[in-house]
Amino acid sequence: MSDRTRLTTLETVHDEGSWLFTIRDQYGEPDEAILVPCEDGIEAWINRCTHEAQRFDTGRGVAMRDGQIICPKHGSMFDSCSGYCDNGEAAETTLSAVEITVDDEIVYLTDDGVTFAHEGGTDAEDDDDGPESTSHIGF
Template sequence: MPRDTRLTTVETVHEAGSWLFTVRDRFDAEEEVLLVPCEDGIEAWMNKCTHEAQRFDTGRGAPIRDGEIICPKHGSLFDTCSGHCDNGKAADTTLPSVEVAVDDGEIYLADAEYEFLHEGGIEDDEGPSSTSHLSF
């Protein structure tokens, strides 16, 4: 699979708060990946909660507050830098990561397991069914 495909810029991710893109894995399945800013730079996580595979970003940006990605269904909080969750239904789990590289402010997909398909998510209209106690 192609490596080191340019995705976007660090500035874009920081300004938008997150950046969503779609990849194909080695089994030919499409997956969504979320770029998020963290204190150490940029991290890339699969765009789904570890509890029930609920999507964080449904096309409007990921809900992030105080350095944590918020699951819109149950309110579990995932650290943007480590991907770890220590509360709620997803407690003691960590988001699957995708390797990216940053060079001179540009972000590249550097994970040999995935092929970049396009910016944005997989086309579907399914939004979150929230049971979260959090409000935005």
């Protein structure tokens, strides 16, 4: 069995509707992941739509309806249990999973490909000061 890192409680994910955390890949690069409730318990996914790297949770929680994660940019909806999308711009794609285990109501990160960095999104110094833009105009 792989090492496991305590993340949060099952109750917290269900009460808050989602839980955002930062992980690092084998090269130390940060990425965000989300825990979301589903009918089978909870699941963990990379915090990014498969269509256009749009974050589901920008720090205010994941928008969900009827057991589906909603992409805030184009409205594609992903099943919270399987990660599969059958509609919109991201149709026929599946979210990237992050392995977790629930033991006695505690959620653990058990994915051998990543390490836990911290609760919440990526550090401010890793992000730009504003939204992405393709405009040639600077402010």
